[in-house]
Amino acid sequence: MAAALLPAAAETLGTRAPVAFLYAPGTSTSLYLKDADKAFEPGSLVKVMTAAAVFEALSGGEVTPETTCKVSEHAWRTGGAPSRRATMFAAIKSEIPVMDLLRGLLIHNANDAAIVLAECLDGSEEAFAGRMNTLAASLGMNGSHFVNPTGYGTLENPDSKGEASRTTARDMAKLGQFILEKHWDYYPLFSEPEFTWNNIYQRNKNPLLGEIRELDGMGAGQAASGFSGLASVERNGRRVIAVVAGLSDEKTRLAAMKEVVEGAWDYFAVERIFAKGETVTEAKVFGGTASTVPLRTVSDVDVLLPRGGTLDYRLRVVYSGPLKAPVRMGTPSGEIQVLGNDGIVYRAPLETAGEVDEGSLEERALGAVSYYLFGWF
Missing domain, CATH: 2.60.410.10 (D-Ala-D-Ala carboxypeptidase, C-terminal domain)
Incomplete structure (x- = not known):
């Protein structure tokens, strides 16, 4: 069939983000692409994939929300209080239900929760990374590779400059769509406002929540390649998934995400x-x-x-x-x-x-x- 012209805008969406992708899952439409297949280090944005892998294990019956997982010394030392990184302050040798670990992962952005879940399902971070990569391949995330469930450094040394996880804006949007379509029952965990564990109260650490109207998930990251974010927003029955990466700091990441998300309503209409x-x-x-x-x-x-x-x-x-x-x-x-x-x-x-x-x-x-x-x- 000969190509036919369709309407396009006199004014078009633009963003300061070096990498961006805007997708409308309801109409399967890619609205905006800017180096959407360029690889970047996602940092703790990896935890969205960690959560997806656990959601799959739950839906497949490998574990239940009540299954308890033991906190190893490695998980406590590498991801807990001694690490001085984001943590849910899980006590060493304690046993924690999967659902509480998911809350720690997605609300606290907790590294100890990510490691405990990985060890609980597969025995080690390395083995769990294999699970993550298998899932990524099944979703067509061809530009992604994950080395651990936290997004920090390498398996052997979280602070080293060795191999790091990588992904693309298009791949992260595919992951977001997968969670929305297949694991909607668990999606509200991303926007729970707070969680208390070990008598320590913490608000949701996703820096995008509450900053963009009707944004109800997913996550944000920081790595050597810059600040990144994955957002899902629904307004008036229309949902979009937005990804930005390569930003210099939190402020510019938020500004870029607003540019991309608001563009879905400012510049596009359903035809x-x-x-x-x-x-x-x-x-x-x-x-x-x-x-x-x-x-x-x-x-x-x-x-x-x-x-x-x-x-x-x-x-x-x-x-x-x-x-x-x-x-x-x-x-x-x-x-x-x-x-x-x-x-x-x-x-x-x-x-x-x-x-x-x-x-x-x-x-x-x-x-x-x-x-x-x-x-x-």
Whole structure:
């Protein structure tokens, strides 16, 4: 199908963040990309992946919220009070339920909670990092690699300058969408306002909470490559996931996150490109009583597109063809894509809107000659 122009904005979203990604999961639309596949060190933003791995263990029945985990000397010394880093002050050799450790992880940003959970599930930080990387691979987080559950330094020495975890803005948005879609029951943990453990009261340490209207998760990090953040915001029934990275300090990180999040409402509006069941194009058919079959949308194609203007968004239909007869009604057959300057920003499946029976021997022979001599265009 020939590319078609869609509306684009006279004014466009911009941010001071060197790395940024804005995604609307409800319409599967990538709204804004700025070096979205450039790797950065996430620091304690890694703990969002740590939480996701534990959520998976809970949903798979490996552990329950009541399962108790023992605090090892390593977890206490490396992530607890002696470390002088963020901690839930878990007592050495004590046993703590998984749900309380998750609260320590996500509310206190606690390193001891992250290590205890890792050791509880897999025996060591290193083994748990393998679990994290397996999950990342299954989610298509191709630019990510995790070395431990805390995000600090290396496995052997948290303060060393050796291998560190890495990720990308696009990958973190995929992780956020995964949690929202598959582990919604645990998502409220990200925004619980406070948690008391060992008689020590602490407010939620996510520096983005309460600073951006309707932001209800996920986390923030700091590393050698700068300050980063992953945010999920819902307003008036529309949710967006935003990621920024490479900022110089907390203040500029917050300002950049506001620029990206607010841009979703300032510069974009939902546009219906095609209604459910509407014919989009035709697909070539090989060896049938007809040479083409219509392709239609499986559902309404609602895309968040820039307000006003007239430039730079195009439509493209992609399918693996020609389709081989017989072709049945409702057969999944490719997808419609919306392309912007930075690549595909939206994709939705297509299916056949008609049937084509297998042709006679003569029709199939003619089709084969056409295919091998001229190809399909």
